[in-house]
Amino acid sequence: MSAPRRLSYPARGGETVEQRLFAEGYSKRLLVVLKQQPDGLMVAGERVRSTRILQEGELLTVTLPPDPPRMHCFPIEVPVLYRDEDLIVYNKPAGLVCHRSGSHRTDTLESAVPGILRVMNRLDKDTSGALVVACHQLAAAKLWRRIDKRYFAVVSGRMEGEGRICLPLAREAPYEPRQVPDPDGLPALTEYAALGYSTALDATLLRCRLLTGRMHQIRAHCAAIGHPLLGDSLYGGDCRTFSRQALHCGEVSFLHPVTGAPLTVAAPLPQDLQTLFARGGFSQRV
Template identity: 35%
Template sequence: MEGTTITYTVSSNESGLTMKSFLRQRKGISRKLLVRMKQEQSIFLNGIFTYLDHPITVGDVITMKMPEEESENIVPEAMKLDIQFEDEDIMVLNKPANQCVHPTLLHPNGTLANGVVHYWMEQGFNRKFRAVNRLDKNTTGLLIVAKNQYAHQQLAITQRERQLTRVYEALVHGKLNKEEGTIQAPIARKSESLVEREVREDGQDAITHFKVLQELQNASYVQLKLETGRTHQIRVHMSYIGHPLLGDDLYGGTKEWMDRQALHARYLSFPHPRSKKIMSFTSELPADMEKTLNELLF
């Protein structure tokens, strides 16, 4: 099958630019992608292959054709996928607990990537698996997969410009001393661990906004909005302020009520990579968190 085609029509205020300036500065296309298009002679001006230094004028049509890609060493595996939305550029999925997003040495199969690659192959597509936002193995909820290099690159810009809204819900130990607030504390990997993170002065800037949704028995039901996206950010930040997630024994929580960290990616909002229309998605709490929440109600 044919790969993705991206088409732009030049407006009056863009006339006189070179194709390179138009695509890099006005459309945010990466240098890497433009180099690839040039090498493969798959970038066209009014239907004719044209070099990037060519000037453009109002009404010109610029087309980029991207061939499909083989997914990199990911073994296709049939599994049930909870697809919330899909078009030619993106998929939004609801990830269950106890599932990695990408294959690892410890988890070479059974991952979301294995299932998505199989799903695409059944439809006759070869694509590279590109997760836009990452979720831990035991975190549930909404995740975006870009279906082509263009969509992935555009969504990377969206993340960098903090236009990707990510809202989580969690069950945490104890009762917070205020109903809402912001945790701004840099996060770095612990020097003696490949997995664990910690708050440290030399870490990367990390900002989490929190709001208490409901007080429970020796616990709280909280909403968390990410301004940055560091590894384990919510888990580290909530532990840092003395309220680790239920079930998160890596960061000080206990498994008395949950056998995994009680964290769910509840809401996502972002501009579509091609149309720029704002897309919004909501995922219901998974059954195990809902059950624990009800058990801890006064």
């Protein structure tokens, strides 16, 4: 966020400042930050305490502080599907890592963002599609675990109809990324609908919806039922026809964190998946 974000809330008589803000979804941690800012909490141009009782007709103004500037940013172009003062939805290409690590220091989305990167729906390196980033702490608090995510996946073999995969997941080994079904693992639930089967690829196009957000959830669930994603070498997928996991976050839906308006953002298929869909005879209007 390049500039402070100012938001105003009409007073509801009898409420304190903190009660009014808690009702708007502010966290205690964010309230502490605002209390430390000279213009964090204001009424009629004057700084107020969080315990002040608001009167009917007053307007509470909140100034969210800007993120500290990042010392080094790198010119990485990432397509933007939607942007406003509160959030950005990127169309993340396959091959781009979200956060920096020992092996990825300059070639990540985090490296290209001037402030703090607050990813609301992390995508694996080789998964493409819609990626929601909050521009400030309030947006992050109100978007976290409140995003409806729909994916398109191409899996090996024939699948038909609709269904749910309900298998708890856990790491196969400590510190290893591969997830496997484990009765003692974290609950994981994936909805799917088969959109078509390709005899040319011996593969099925699925539309998937995540009802939980576990690491590699769609990849692990599809592999567990005997239909790994094409190109997914980690989970036993056929890599002869596609060079990465055939997974794309095609749509995200959520309530805007400030206005409360419903928002749906669709991410078009990248070229490699368009080519795969054409080879398989799948409709690209999914």
